[in-house]
Amino acid sequence: MTMTDEPLLSIRNLRTRFHTDDGVVEAVDGVSFDVARGETVCIVGESGSGKSVTSESITQLIPMPPGEIADGEVYFDGEDVTTLSDGELRALRGGRIGHVFQNPQGALNPVYTVGYQIREAITAHHDVSKADARQRAIDLLEDVGIPEAATRVDDYPHEFSGGMKQRVVIAIALACEPDLLIADEPTTALDVTIEAQILDLLDNLQDEYDVSIVFITHDLGVVAEIADRVVVMYAGKVMEVGTVEDVFETPAHPYTQALLECLPGRSTLEPIPGSLPSPIDPPDGCRFHDRCTYANGECSVGEQPPMYDRSPEHRVSCVHWEPGSDGLPEPGGDRDVSPVAGGDR
Numbered sequence: 001m002t003m004t005d006e007p008l009l010s011i012r013n014l015r016t017r018f019h020t021d022d023g024v025v026e027a028v029d030g031v032s033f034d035v036a037r038g039e040t041v042c043i044v045g046e047s048g049s050g051k052s053v054t055s056e057s058i059t060q061l062i063p064m065p066p067g068e069i070a071d072g073e074v075y076f077d078g079e080d081v082t083t084l085s086d087g088e089l090r091a092l093r094g095g096r097i098g099h100v101f102q103n104p105q106g107a108l109n110p111v112y113t114v115g116y117q118i119r120e121a122i123t124a125h126h127d128v129s130k131a132d133a134r135q136r137a138i139d140l141l142e143d144v145g146i147p148e149a150a151t152r153v154d155d156y157p158h159e160f161s162g163g164m165k166q167r168v169v170i171a172i173a174l175a176c177e178p179d180l181l182i183a184d185e186p187t188t189a190l191d192v193t194i195e196a197q198i199l200d201l202l203d204n205l206q207d208e209y210d211v212s213i214v215f216i217t218h219d220l221g222v223v224a225e226i227a228d229r230v231v232v233m234y235a236g237k238v239m240e241v242g243t244v245e246d247v248f249e250t251p252a253h254p255y256t257q258a259l260l261e262c263l264p265g266r267s268t269l270e271p272i273p274g275s276l277p278s279p280i281d282p283p284d285g286c287r288f289h290d291r292c293t294y295a296n297g298e299c300s301v302g303e304q305p306p307m308y309d310r311s312p313e314h315r316v317s318c319v320h321w322e323p324g325s326d327g328l329p330e331p332g333g334d335r336d337v338s339p340v341a342g343g344d345r
């Protein structure tokens with residue numbers, strides 16, 4: 001068996017919940033997907049669908065308590081990392097798995113130079129001399145596109161613009177040459193021009209650093225730009241998984257179709273009518289059924305439907321795609337007939 005055929009990351013039936021005064025929040029409820037080596041997987045879905053909790057469960061960044069990984073496995077390079085000790089998890093984070101978050105301001109310490117912070121990221125995991133770590137910090141700043149890196153290395157975070165700060169954060173995340181980079185809405189706080197530059201940068205770095213990326217966004221425009229594969233989440237469940245072509249050209253789940261209708265240039269700019277169900281007392285059947293114009297009696301009973309194969313790479317959790325069913329009317333041709341947003345709600 002060659003090791004490289006096995007996915008780098010394999011999340012199986014992950015369930016993460018939070019114990020709150022109002023009850024148990026089922027934030028991530030049986031999520032499974034893979035990330036292959038060198039690929040970019042985007043997790044997309046509305047606010048509250050469980051994207052961040054899924055990604056933060058990988059290295060157990062969620063606060064525990066109130067959080068709890070109640071079930072499932074997270075295989076990273078073949079090893080179930082849900083069973084690691086706190087020390088092993090600390091070594092994993094910032095080591096083989098780097099994180100980048102939405103707000104670069106919060107990720108950097110204002111009282112230390114960026115060079116110091118990059119050196120710390122390196123020396124926390126590797127035994128290198130201060131001089132070597134400093135040179136490595138300069139190289140990293142160059143790699144993430146910071147001009148005059150050799151002098152900028154001694155500057156403090158407030159001396160950088162928002163976009164440049166996020167580049168520094170990316171440099172820190174890459175400092176130990178991780179196998180996996182987890183980026184949770186890394187461009188949401190930046191303006192669109194800077195966003196495009198950061199997306200380009202990540203694309204280039206992916207090749208240079210040979211790193212897999214899990215990228216979280218609620219913006220399908222960003223997904224179209226950078227994803228190899230897409231995981232569509234809704235209310236703690238995976239609704240659809242496919243290649244970027246599958247999801248954009250033959251979206252199968254009514255939720256995915258509704259999300260696509262909200263893209264600029266499509267039939268509507270209105271958000272999907274209705275809102276996410278309560279994560280404390282989620283409805284029976286498909287979590288999306290009360291917002292879905294295709295829903296029938298079958299959709300509101302039992303469990304979330306299993307993931308049915310449309311092709312080996314393209315899977316969808318919807319009763320209309322049960323083997324032998326006809327599926328949904330083809331969404332590709334006439335975009336004016338919106339399955340959800342065009343309904344009379």
Ligand SMILES: Nc1ncnc2c1ncn2[C@@H]1O[C@H](COP(=O)(O)OP(=O)(O)OP(=O)(O)O)[C@@H](O)[C@H]1O
Nearest residue numbers: 018025027046047048049050051052053054218279
């Ligand atoms: N510490 C916590 N305590 C209680 N509930 C939480 C906690 N963290 C997250 N949740 C809940 O878990 C659910 C999933 O949240 P999550 O942050 O993963 O959503 P998301 O898809 O990342 O949304 P957004 O696009 O707004 O970032 C939500 O209902 C949220 O309120």
Ligand code: NI
Nearest residue numbers: 051052053184
């Ligand atoms: Ni989030």
